Amino acid sequence: MIKLFSLKQQKKDGEPTPRSGNQKKASAAQLRITKDINELNLPKTCNTEFPDPDDLLNFKVIICPDEGFYKGGKFTFSFKVGPNYPHEPPKVKCETPVYHPNIDLEGNVCLNILREDWKPVLTINSIVYGLQYLFLEPNPEDPLNKEAAEVLQTNRRLFECNVQKALRGGYVGSIFFERCMK
């Protein structure tokens, strides 16, 4: 038997393990996304759409909230997974124009785990849950669409009204939203 621990050995946290024999291996991103996709476990309000099933790095997630302000709406998000995944988060955009404090009119999404709080241990599944949560609990503290956030903070009823207008297709202020009911 080998003596496994020299007595004072302390482990260094996060030290990368050197790997040898770099023979041709599928990219780490590819291996990891295959695992993520195979283990997807989504609530019935969320669906995925793979335009090309061979390309697991680019796909869409469709969320149809069944409660909250956005009940009855249907929102499509595009996911682009880069070669540095999971060390970098995927790029996620909302393709459906939506009146939402944390989603701007270009489709940028403000969700902590898509930026500052991303960790490689998170998965596609965690992001989808995060997105779904945004529809249940829009967060006016951290706005991308400032007007919407302000309305949510000052007049909840008006906010609800505006969301309904946008969902059914129509103007909120000077901005036109296309109908996106389920």
Next chain:
Amino acid sequence: MSNSSSSQGHDSSSHRWNHLKKVLERPGPFCHPEFECSPETLNFLMSSCKILVVGAGGLGCELLKNLAMMGFKHIHVIDMDTIDLSNLNRQFLFRQKDIGSSKAEVAAKFINARVPGCNVVPHFCKIQDFDSDFYRQFHIVVCGLDSIIARRWINGMLVSLLSYDDNEELDPSSIIPMIDGGTEGFKGSARVILPGMSACVDCTLDLYPPQVVYPLCTIASTPRLPEHCIEYVKVIQWPKENPFDASIDGDDPTHLNWIFEKASERATQYGILGVTYRLVQGVVKNIIPAVASTNAVVAAACATEVFKMATSCCKPLNNFMIFNDIDGIYTYLYEAEKNENCLACKPSSIPKYLKLTSNEMKLQELIQLLMDSPTFRMKNPGLAVNIEGKNRTLYMSTVPSIEVKTRENLKKKLSELDIHDGTKIMIADATTPNTIEIVLSIPTFMEMSNE
């Protein structure tokens, strides 16, 4: 153990540790030949050695108590479960008021309050919620789990932390030993795994009996056992009638009562005796009876191995101990052998091969093989392949939009999918933490003889 003031226990000079010092600071005929007795060993055990306990249930409670009393101070514990009334007879760190709370958190709090100087850090989550950076910080991982999938996952994680030099030599400092305990009624086992060196969980997968699954045709048309009646209600009648508009919750008495009632009706119809509420509970929740004393014996063996491993004072168990006290006490030790073709612990730079008889095999048959074969025993394999730099998804059952588009591949022969001898396929499955790559080995003469 002394009941003097708590401040005494904090450093290794306290006589609280006299019993450990007798082992660690004196030479003896039973020591490991390379063991050097010195006060440094106890110091390492108490100040540096970091242990991960996976599971805070029957074995976990025993393990935490044992390790804390042995002087280990840096212990982490993971458990995703909460405390249930039925745990309290043997999971002695929990009380009635703790029902519904996290096992890991309550166990850690109890030990920290009870054992001066010990710091147990709880993690109320799944093992899969952590990545390699988390697992790498430990010197030893000890498992008290009730699931083979979880054991394989931890095993796969520890194997993935191994590093090899250019000559395929394993770097011993990258090894994190895994001590694995298991119990089932009066039977138990304890084993020591040195990932990359000795047999790992996946090397000996065929030791675990496959889960009891009754054939659908038996439970549907020719039931003979009370279990068949219960399974029928669970698998066929429930989804059809969907009585509570929900999937079965084994902890919900209204669900269990419904199943009990329907299973009893069916049993009467077929003249089968023995359907009871308890049996319904057992079949639905897959309950294995737990015996406190078995847990105590197995956890003691595991904790002793952690101690031996941490101090090198004695040769570790080599490497698989089984214990049975149904009739008297029986125990047996043998050396499980490393499987040179093990999917999990073969160094990743050495390709893993899967031998097929012919590439006339259909994709569906390959997937079935991955699920049935004793070396793989996969649950929901998703397959992809990279042909000349282009990725192709062969089949994935879990994602509806991919399943629909890849379903027709199932009926195709491997040759029609451009899969030949030497093709490397990627397989993702719930039983491994990472996607694995396997090189298919298909004898070419078969192709010729088919012509």
